[in-house]
Each structure stands twice: as structure tokens, then as C-alpha cells.
Amino acid sequence: MKIRPIYYILFILLVAYGCSNTKYLPPGDMLYVGGDVTVKDSVMKRKDRKAMEKELTELLRPKPNSAFLGLRIKLYIYNIAGEPKKDKGFKHWLRTKVGEPPVLFSQVDMDYNADVLQNFSENRGYFKARTSADSTSSNRRAKALYTVTTGKQYTIRNVKFPDSTGTALDSTIARTKRRSILQKGQPYDLDIIKQERDRIDTRLKNKGYFYFNADNILVQVDSTVGNYQVDLKVKIKDDTPDKAKKVYTIDDIYIYPNYSLAYAKDSVKYVTDSVQQYKDFKIIDPQNTFRPIIYDRTMFFRKGDIYSRRDHNLSLNRLVNLGTFKFVKNEFRPADSLGNALDVYYYFTPLPRKxxxxxxxxxxxxxxxxxxxxxxxxxxxxxxxxxxxxxxxxxxxxxxxxxxxxxxxxxxxxxxxxxxxxxxxxxxxxxxxxxxxxxxxxxxxxxxxxxxxxxxxxxxxxxxxxxxxxxxxxxxxxxxxxxxxxxxxxxxxxxxxxxxxxxxxxxxxxxxxxxxxxxKQLIFGPTYSYTYTNTMQKRKKHTFYYKGSLDLAGTITGLATGANIKKGDTVNVLGVPFSQFVKMEHDFRHYLRLSENSQLASRIIAGVGVPYGNSSALPFIRQFFIGGTNSIRAFRARSVGPGSYDNSEGVADDSFLPDESGDIKLEMNTEYRAKLFSIVHGAIFVDAGNIWLWNKDPNKPGAQFTSDFLSEFAVGTGAGLRFDLSFLVLRLDLAFPLRKPWLPKNERWVFDDIDFGSGAWRKENLVFNLAIGYPF
Structure with missing residues (x-):
């Protein structure tokens, strides 16, 4: 095998690049290139051991210089920029904003990191863990090495809650036991214990314990019971204030709908002179800006109610979601008239009305x-x-x-x-x-x-x-x-x-x-759509998006008039035949998080529209289309289908290409997305699908939906770049077809025709898509 000179050049450049990042280091110091953590445990499964090693590695400080494909580009830019003479200008910007200073091995406190790893292991129930630290270096680059020998993990033997026959507070806590996340046989985990305290605190807040907080709960751990087990005891701290042990009710509810800092100075005057009583609310609104009816629909508190954190948050959320107020806040104060009661004050700052x-x-x-x-x-x-x-x-x-x-x-x-x-x-x-x-x-x-x-x-x-x-x-x-x-x-x-x-x-x-x-098209009737998504939970491995819609057009009118286009009984409304159909569409998306900077996104769209009664086909504006920047990207927009119909036949090169539509749609897409560097992301994708007609159209042979629909799928693939500018994502995709459904049945796969070196092939098959945002 002959090695081309270009490979020598690339090798020399890489070596020179690596050397350039170390020659600027202070004398006697080394570049810190990261730390490795090894977990030694003969019982732990390999998958769990690797997961723990990853968690422990994330705890190490400082972080090494960022790298892409092993190259520390930001550090290189920092070094070649040199020391700027002024605190402004291109050189200063390049070094301080684009570049990144070297992380030196002398900045690494290995004993501190070892203590952090030790504490983390113990908090996970490895009470007999041992941690050691070492380092290795080469060519003025140093790496820290940590070894954590965990030993056997302790598990929970018993969990004891306060006696239900004790105080009212003890009894309330005891009733939360059945939903406890501390369960017998589970591994000891300090984070789970903290979550349990928060869970109990939330439950108590909803039962009226306004002044209680999670710090008032103590979970005692007894690790002396043997056999690598612990007993847990949940109790109230002895120094818990008396007010935290009482249930509070709601007394007076004051509402200031035009609150501002300047207005606050006169709040006492308004309370005494301008209070409007509406049901259980005392409203201070001299300008009558709002009708009191809005508070009925947003406030969950009423006079005499037991305080509930849930009702507290629901009220605030609904007030914010009104979209009328710029700021919403509230305050609870002990009521003067009763010992265990609270007055509530709501302060709203409206947005400009117009x-x-x-x-x-x-x-x-x-x-x-x-x-x-x-x-x-x-x-x-x-x-x-x-x-x-x-x-x-x-x-x-x-x-x-x-x-x-x-x-x-x-x-x-x-x-x-x-x-x-x-x-x-x-x-x-x-x-x-x-x-x-x-x-x-x-x-x-x-x-x-x-x-x-x-x-x-x-x-x-x-x-x-x-x-x-x-x-x-x-x-x-x-x-x-x-x-x-x-x-x-x-x-x-x-x-x-x-x-x-x-x-x-x-x-x-x-x-x-x-x-x-x-x-002319006249469409009327009810429409409904349902959307579910948990994609806002960025840390979850699996997230989903689903949208389903239902369109019932002309149903009641069609039944009342007996319209039937097949019998020639077409009914007009205002001189136009009204559309009658049932249409459903389902859009399901799944996002698999592979790492911090990569994911696999997949989508399935299935839709069907059934014309009947007064219609033989769906109206054009309600039909399905396929192909284009957000669909099958290897084909021109709205150019695929329906079925095996060839829509380009007979169309001159200097004429427009008509939009093709259908009554049935099936589309599948999958895309691997990964961050390359900075704002640049890359993607590799495969798209497939088609549209079909419900009824046969003699002008479009092969367009009707049949049991052979899978053989009429269009398939395309490609790659692209995404530039994430925070306020928008600019997307560039280049795609080409793998399967063309209008070709003869045994010739639809076109792998053998792919020829990137052919200008004629590129002109006919390569499709460039410029778009804003992700396709799904």
C-alpha cells in the first residue's frame, strides 16, 4: 500500500499542533489532560461499575481543557494569540473570548479530589470504601488516576416512622409511610434520604403545616446492626419550633391588582379607605381595573381553608398564566385575630393594557x-x-x-x-x-x-x-x-x-x-387535537412527543340533507358544495439521549382522510403532502406520490412542478444528531414514506391506496449541519434518494445508480435543503 505525501503532512501538522500546546507552559509544570477513576468491586455488575465511574469522574476538579477529536483547539488559539498589549481589540478578543487558558497539573489537588470521591461513595452506602490517588505523565502532559475500592454496599433493613398515636404532627407523618421511597432491601443512598425528607415536607405543607420545613426532619442511621445493613429512623428534631408543629388556616385574603413600589407606600391608606369586599376577598383597586370575577377562577384559597402548598402554587400559576400581570407575588402573615391563622396578601403588577x-x-x-x-x-x-x-x-x-x-x-x-x-x-x-x-x-x-x-x-x-x-x-x-x-x-x-x-x-x-x-372550497365542522410532550426534561434518556388530531367536516349537515355525490345528490351551501370527510392524523416522535451532546431522533406520521357523502376527495387545503425540508428531504417538496404515480411525466423543464396531494399519508424518519464543536452540530438521516388517494383517479394511475403500499415507499438519506445561534437554528441538509416509487416495481431501489462523480446524477438527485429549525 502506497502512503501518499499528504498523510505525512497531516501527521507532521498534528505533532506540531500537540507540541505547540505544551511549549508555552510555565517551566517545571505540565498540562493537565484529565482524570480517570477506576472502581474496584468484585460483586458489582460491569454496567453499574461503569456508570459509577462516570459519575465519580464528573466530580473531579478542575476540568481539563475542552477538546474535539483529541485536539484542544481553544487552548491552541489562546497560545497563538499571545499576550495582548491592550484590554481590547481583536487579539484580546481572540485570547479571552475564543481561546482558553491552559489547565495546569499544579492546579490539581489530588487529596481533595480523593476526599470528594470517598464522601460520594459513602453517601451511596459504601461505608468501607477506600480511595487512593496517583498520576502519570508523558511529554509534559499529566493525568490523575484515582482508584476507589468500594467493598459491599449497605442496604436498608428497617425503616421506622413516628408513632401514629403520638402528637398530631407525628400522626400525620406516620400516615405518609405507605408512600415512602425508603424501602426495605434497597441500597442506602443519602440522596434518596434527602428526597424522602422533601416528600414528607411537601405532604405536611399540604396539610396546613405552613412553617414546617425539611430541615426539621431527622433520619437517624444505625449501621451497627451487622450483615452490611442499616436501620433508619425518621423523627422530628428536638429543636423544631412550636409554630412548625401547628396547622394553620386562612383568614383574610387581600388583593392588590395595581401594585408597584410607589403604590406600596400608600398601601395602608388603601386598606382602610378603598377596600372592596367580594366574597372572601378584600380587593384594593380604587381604579376598578379588573372585575372581581377573575379572582373566583384563579384563587384556590377561601377564608377558613386549611393552608395547602398545592393550592398556594396553583393560585400563583394560574395568575401568571392569565398573561395579564408582569409580576405576581404573595405574602403570608400571622392573623391578629386568631392564633393559628394566616392573612394572605397578593400583589399584582399589570402589564401595559394596550x-x-x-x-x-x-x-x-x-x-x-x-x-x-x-x-x-x-x-x-x-x-x-x-x-x-x-x-x-x-x-x-x-x-x-x-x-x-x-x-x-x-x-x-x-x-x-x-x-x-x-x-x-x-x-x-x-x-x-x-x-x-x-x-x-x-x-x-x-x-x-x-x-x-x-x-x-x-x-x-x-x-x-x-x-x-x-x-x-x-x-x-x-x-x-x-x-x-x-x-x-x-x-x-x-x-x-x-x-x-x-x-x-x-x-x-x-x-x-x-x-x-x-x-371553491367550503369546509365546516368541529376539529380536535391532543398534544403530549416531555421533551422539556433534557436529562431523561427517553423523551416523547405525540400530537393527534381529528377533523369532522360537514357530518351533521350531510346527514340532515342526505347528500351523496355518488348518486348525484350534491348539496350546495351559498352556491358552493360543502366538504364532507373524516380526517385523522398522528405524529409520534421519540428522542433517545445517547450522551450529553448526541441523540437519536425518530418520527412516525400516519394520517388518513375519508371523503364521503357530499365529497369524493378531501379538499386540496386539507389533503396530505410529502417531500421537502421537513419531510423526505431527498425529494423536492410535495413531489412524491401519490403512490407510484409519476408527477413529473409530461412536465417541461421550464414549467412549474405541481403540488401532489393525497388522502392517506405514512412517513418515517430517523436522524442521528451530534454536537461537533461550538455552535456547529451535525446530523445523518434516513427518511421514508408516501401519500395515496382513497378513491381511484383515472388521471393518476397507481395513486390509489392498496395492500401493496409498502412497495411504494420513497426512501432517501443524507447528512447536514445545524448552526445553533440560540435565537434560531439554521439548518443545511444535503440528501439523495435510495428508492423511487414511480419506477418499475423491480427497479425502485437505486443504489447502483449512485454516482457522486457524475454531474448529471448530482443535478437530478442531490437535493439541498436550507431551513430554519429542526425538521422534528
Missing amino acids: SIRVETLAKTNSANYNGSEINVNWSNRNTFRAAELLTLTAFGGFEVQVAGQNKGYNVYRVGGEASLIWPRFITPIKIQDSSAYIPRTKALLSYEYQKRIKLYALNSFRAQFGYLWKDNARTEHQLFVSDINFVSPANVTEEYQRRIDGDPANDIEANPALQKAID
Whole structure:
């Protein structure tokens, strides 16, 4: 095997790079390159031993200089920048902001680190652990070596709680035993003991023990019982204050809805002269800024209630989620009238009632269009003095396709929207809600004019009325009992009409399916969506996202009128046939955390729309599309399918590529993501899927869904870079197809055709995607 000169050059550069990071070190010192911890235990499983070694290594201080592929680039930049002569300028910025000073071995206190490892081991139940420290060095680089010989881990033999026949406090603590996280046979762990104290404290706070805290609980450990076991005894500390042992109730509730520091000086005057009594609340609001009805829906405390930390937090959370107040705080004071009672004071600082906001957005969509949009929003956060939010929005924007056959067929949008949100359910039946999140009722009216250059324009009107609510931080519901959408075409160009009707003189075949995009469409009916996510829990190994939606269009009207398009009994509303269909869509995502800086993200989308009654197909704006920057990235946006239908056949190179839509969709994606360095992240991905029609279309052979649908999957792969700029993520993906569903059945896999050296292959198959944000 012949070694090329370039490899010698690279080897010399790497050696020179390594030497350059040590030649700047102080005389007699060495570069600290990290520490290794070895756990010796003959009983512990290898997996558990490795996990403990990783935990112990994270405790070592200081941390060595950061490295990428073994190269300490930041340290190298620090060294070559040199000592700046001034406290500003490029050289100072390069050394102090980009570079990183060397971590010296003389800065490492190995005895201190050994003590930390020893304490950690003992806190995990290894009471007879022994820790030793050593070091190794080479070429002015030093590494610390620690060995922890754990011995056998102690387990819990018995857990004793206070006697239930003792004081009221003892009895309350005793009743929490059945949910204790300290269980017989489990390993001793100081962190678990701390969690148990917090659990008991939380339970007591919800039972009225306002002044109690976790530090009042003592868990005594007896490790002399033998056989590597311990007995635990939960008790109240002897020096616990008397007030911490009492149950407190709520007395007077004061509310200051216009609180400020300047206002606070006159608070006593307002209490005596301007108190409005509303049910159990004493409201100090001389300006009558808010109707008292909002406090009924947000406050969980009532006069005479036993104090509860849960109700305390729920009240604060609901007040914050109103979106009306800039600051929300409360205070509890001993009541003058009763010995075991508390007065509650709520202080609210409102946001400005009216505001205007101008937003300029950079945007991208699944059709490979990129562009910009400007929104002007005017808001009134207290429209009817009960925290209602009225928003009026005007917007305008454009989208262009930077690559692909639709380049030049740009899209322009202008429109407006008015929405009103009430922070409550508006229903004939009173609905009780006890979550931390305010339920909302929303009404919306919107209009949009969309112009597709050289093709057509659309006028779109929408009206919605429905409800939004959350059970907790992970789940969200949206139910629109009325969702009306009317779309009407305008300015259909001759070019687009010629593509519909065909033009034999210019070798243009008729494509009646294009008519669907410009047909008048009237859609009305209820829609519902449910979302679950725990992706905010960044430390979990497995996190999930799920969104399911249901769209029932024209159901009641269709049943009432007996509409049946198959029999010719089509019913019009306002001169337009209304759409009748059932549509479901499920979007499931799984994120597997592989390390601190890498994860495997996967997604499955399954959707089906069934037209019936007054419709033979779903309306174009409610159909499914596939391909593009957030879908199967190896294919142009909305260019795949339906089924094995070839949508590019008969389309001239200088003409637009029509959007292909379907009634059924199945898509699967998986992507490995890893941080490369600084703000740069990389990804490798595989995408697969297709769309299909529910009913047969003679103009689109192979488009109908059949039992052979798996053989019609489009498959693509590729790699990309993501630049995480904190305020946005810029994504660059380069992909190419592995399977083309429109080819003959035995020729759809195209592995043998892959040829990166061929310009013709690259032009036809390589797809570049520029987008903002992650695809899923």
C-alpha cells in the first residue's frame, strides 16, 4: 500500500499542533489532560461499575481543557494569540473570548479530589470504601488516576416512622409511610434520604403545616446492626419550633391588582379607605381595573381553608398564566385575630393594557420555500376588565424557492386576523377546572390573500370558536366546536389553465387534478387535537412527543340533507358544495439521549382522510403532502406520490412542478444528531414514506391506496449541519434518494445508480435543503 505525501503532512501538522500546546507552559509544570477513576468491586455488575465511574469522574476538579477529536483547539488559539498589549481589540478578543487558558497539573489537588470521591461513595452506602490517588505523565502532559475500592454496599433493613398515636404532627407523618421511597432491601443512598425528607415536607405543607420545613426532619442511621445493613429512623428534631408543629388556616385574603413600589407606600391608606369586599376577598383597586370575577377562577384559597402548598402554587400559576400581570407575588402573615391563622396578601403588577408589536420573521416551509414576513400586532390584555385578550394582526410576506423546478413561481401573502381569548370556558354548563393552567375560550376571524406568481391567487376566509386547555405541563387540548374555512380563487393565469385543459400544440398534456387547487372550497365542522410532550426534561434518556388530531367536516349537515355525490345528490351551501370527510392524523416522535451532546431522533406520521357523502376527495387545503425540508428531504417538496404515480411525466423543464396531494399519508424518519464543536452540530438521516388517494383517479394511475403500499415507499438519506445561534437554528441538509416509487416495481431501489462523480446524477438527485429549525 502506497502512503501518499499528504498523510505525512497531516501527521507532521498534528505533532506540531500537540507540541505547540505544551511549549508555552510555565517551566517545571505540565498540562493537565484529565482524570480517570477506576472502581474496584468484585460483586458489582460491569454496567453499574461503569456508570459509577462516570459519575465519580464528573466530580473531579478542575476540568481539563475542552477538546474535539483529541485536539484542544481553544487552548491552541489562546497560545497563538499571545499576550495582548491592550484590554481590547481583536487579539484580546481572540485570547479571552475564543481561546482558553491552559489547565495546569499544579492546579490539581489530588487529596481533595480523593476526599470528594470517598464522601460520594459513602453517601451511596459504601461505608468501607477506600480511595487512593496517583498520576502519570508523558511529554509534559499529566493525568490523575484515582482508584476507589468500594467493598459491599449497605442496604436498608428497617425503616421506622413516628408513632401514629403520638402528637398530631407525628400522626400525620406516620400516615405518609405507605408512600415512602425508603424501602426495605434497597441500597442506602443519602440522596434518596434527602428526597424522602422533601416528600414528607411537601405532604405536611399540604396539610396546613405552613412553617414546617425539611430541615426539621431527622433520619437517624444505625449501621451497627451487622450483615452490611442499616436501620433508619425518621423523627422530628428536638429543636423544631412550636409554630412548625401547628396547622394553620386562612383568614383574610387581600388583593392588590395595581401594585408597584410607589403604590406600596400608600398601601395602608388603601386598606382602610378603598377596600372592596367580594366574597372572601378584600380587593384594593380604587381604579376598578379588573372585575372581581377573575379572582373566583384563579384563587384556590377561601377564608377558613386549611393552608395547602398545592393550592398556594396553583393560585400563583394560574395568575401568571392569565398573561395579564408582569409580576405576581404573595405574602403570608400571622392573623391578629386568631392564633393559628394566616392573612394572605397578593400583589399584582399589570402589564401595559394596550400594546403594539412589530415582528419581522425569517421563515421556511415544507415546500422548500424560504422568505420573510412582517406582522403588526395590536393587543388589549384586559378588553372587558376580566383579563380578556383581544389581538388584531396585519401581515404580509413573500416566499421564494431557492432551488428546484418551482424557482421563479414565488408566493406573496397579505392578510389580517382578529382573535379574542377569554380566560375561562364559555359554555352553557359550568365546568370546574383545578389544573395550574387557565382554560381558555377562543374566537377568531381571519382573511388571507395568497398570490402564486404566474399561476393563480386565492382568497381564504376562516372563522373559529373553541376551547384550549392543559391538564399539566405535558398535555394540551384544542377543541374548536366551529371551524369554518372558505377558499375562493382569483386571477387564474392562462399558463395554469392551459396546464389543466392541455395544449396539444405545445405538447402539454391535460392535468385535471390541478383544478382542485383553484376550486371553491367550503369546509365546516368541529376539529380536535391532543398534544403530549416531555421533551422539556433534557436529562431523561427517553423523551416523547405525540400530537393527534381529528377533523369532522360537514357530518351533521350531510346527514340532515342526505347528500351523496355518488348518486348525484350534491348539496350546495351559498352556491358552493360543502366538504364532507373524516380526517385523522398522528405524529409520534421519540428522542433517545445517547450522551450529553448526541441523540437519536425518530418520527412516525400516519394520517388518513375519508371523503364521503357530499365529497369524493378531501379538499386540496386539507389533503396530505410529502417531500421537502421537513419531510423526505431527498425529494423536492410535495413531489412524491401519490403512490407510484409519476408527477413529473409530461412536465417541461421550464414549467412549474405541481403540488401532489393525497388522502392517506405514512412517513418515517430517523436522524442521528451530534454536537461537533461550538455552535456547529451535525446530523445523518434516513427518511421514508408516501401519500395515496382513497378513491381511484383515472388521471393518476397507481395513486390509489392498496395492500401493496409498502412497495411504494420513497426512501432517501443524507447528512447536514445545524448552526445553533440560540435565537434560531439554521439548518443545511444535503440528501439523495435510495428508492423511487414511480419506477418499475423491480427497479425502485437505486443504489447502483449512485454516482457522486457524475454531474448529471448530482443535478437530478442531490437535493439541498436550507431551513430554519429542526425538521422534528
